[in-house]
Amino acid sequence: MAINDDTLRLARKMRVDIAKDVNATVRKQVQAWVRAWDELHDEWSTALMDLATTRDDGQWPSPWEIARADRAQQALAHATDKIIDLSEYLGVTVRDALGNVLDTTQVAELAMLQSELPTVDAYRAQVGARWNRLNPDQVDAIVRRTGDTITAATPRLTAAAQDTMRRTLIRGVAVGDNPRKAAADMVRRVEGAFNGGLTRALVIARTEMIDAHRVAAWTARQMNPDMYSGWVWTCALDTRCCPSCWAKHGQVHDISDVGPADHQQGRCTAVPVARPWSELGFDMPEPVSVLPDAQERFWALPQADQVKVMGPARLTALQAGVPWEALTARRLTPGWRPSWTPRPVADLWQFLPTTNPVGV
Numbered sequence: 001m002a003i004n005d006d007t008l009r010l011a012r013k014m015r016v017d018i019a020k021d022v023n024a025t026v027r028k029q030v031q032a033w034v035r036a037w038d039e040l041h042d043e044w045s046t047a048l049m050d051l052a053t054t055r056d057d058g059q060w061p062s063p064w065e066i067a068r069a070d071r072a073q074q075a076l077a078h079a080t081d082k083i084i085d086l087s088e089y090l091g092v093t094v095r096d097a098l099g100n101v102l103d104t105t106q107v108a109e110l111a112m113l114q115s116e117l118p119t120v121d122a123y124r125a126q127v128g129a130r131w132n133r134l135n136p137d138q139v140d141a142i143v144r145r146t147g148d149t150i151t152a153a154t155p156r157l158t159a160a161a162q163d164t165m166r167r168t169l170i171r172g173v174a175v176g177d178n179p180r181k182a183a184a185d186m187v188r189r190v191e192g193a194f195n196g197g198l199t200r201a202l203v204i205a206r207t208e209m210i211d212a213h214r215v216a217a218w219t220a221r222q223m224n225p226d227m228y229s230g231w232v233w234t235c236a237l238d239t240r241c242c243p244s245c246w247a248k249h250g251q252v253h254d255i256s257d258v259g260p261a262d263h264q265q266g267r268c269t270a271v272p273v274a275r276p277w278s279e280l281g282f283d284m285p286e287p288v289s290v291l292p293d294a295q296e297r298f299w300a301l302p303q304a305d306q307v308k309v310m311g312p313a314r315l316t317a318l319q320a321g322v323p324w325e326a327l328t329a330r331r332l333t334p335g336w337r338p339s340w341t342p343r344p345v346a347d348l349w350q351f352l353p354t355t356n357p358v359g360v
Contacts, residue, residue: 002116003232003271003289010115011234011271014108018101019267022209025097026202032089033198036082037191043078047071048186051169052179060172060182072169079190080162083197087154090201091147098143098212105216106133109272113227116274118282132223134216142219146212153204161197168193207264211337214258217270221255231270233260237297239308241267243342246309247327249294263331263341295324317348326351 050071054061066072110131114124134142168189175182221228235241235249245268252273253259260268277286298306306315318324329343 002274002277002286003291004115004287005290006115007112007271008234008290010108010112011269014104014112015236015267015269017104017108018210018213021097021100021104022206025093025205025209028093029086029090029198029201029205032086033195033201036086037194040075040079040082040194041187041191043071043075044190045183045187047075048190049179049183051172052175052183052186055175058174058176060175063170066169076162076165076169079165079194080158083158083161083194084154086197086201087157090154090205091150094150094205094209095143095147097209098146099139101209101213102134102139102142102216105213106220109217109220113272113274116272117280118277118284127227130224131227132220134219134223138219139216142212142215145215146208149208149211150204157197157200157204160200161194164193164196165190203264207266210266214260214270217272218255218258221272225255227274228255228272229275230254230273231257231259232273232291234269234271234291235294236267237292237294239305241309243310243314244328244340246294246298247324248340250291261337261339263339266339311345313345314342314348317345317352321353322348322351323353 047069051061051066051069054065054069061069110128113131114127117124117127168186173182173185173189217231221231230252233248233251233253235245237246237249242263245262245266248260248262248268253270259270260266262268271291274280277284298309301309310318314327318327326348327343328340329347330338331341332338
């Protein structure tokens, strides 16, 4: 494994470049949701003022009264229509950005592979000429797959946001003798419920764009099997990374594996591993990989940063002797791919060696 500083630099650059496209798409979503609420605000203000003045005992209307309130039901219907439109816009903006993401992936995948080869320009150029890029049909298939996944997810997004707004209406507020204030409080609560759909939309956008990148990298490896011995799971190893990603860092996978299969919105990277130099016809010693060791890096952190990554209870379990690899667990999520996520703290203690006297 000849991963070197240049390889890691290229991997970081790829993450940054893809993040730019992802963040640009996220900004478009946020702007669209803000505009949508601006259009709905006055209608909701009027409807909620009506509800706040429905009764003369200072109480919020009952669910039955809310169900019969035309303005409130109309506002809810219009908000639902807006969320449906925003869901469609989500698919459009993600698909529009995928061309750049897939191009970045292919350029970076080849550059990382070449960086692990001997510094012989002619040979690196030859490898570049032989390296098979994704053809238009393969690119279209990845874009379609991403669009189909988003289309399948958006009905749940719409239903969840609609249900949250409806429950917010029913829960109500204490009206007392100030219906105007009660109505204003309810507008803020409904806006929060409406924007819960935005939170879900952003998770979908980030996750599916990054997964499209990973599928593109996997496809490239399948098309050039004679150049790879596999890929290695790499994590940024900073305090923003979760315990699962720290634990998976450094694991070597076969090129047939799609990954890294980290959690939603995960930032981990599959760094390609070129075949050994001896298999490529070079009679020279191959340098040792400089990929950082996750455990060495973690235990060298200040304790405050260790707590930021693990949390106090999980850190205590590690210090007690729970093995590093127990930090991560495979999770099945309906409607989404399997992923590796942090193992719950309560489940960690079962991995404590029996010879260790420290317990819960």
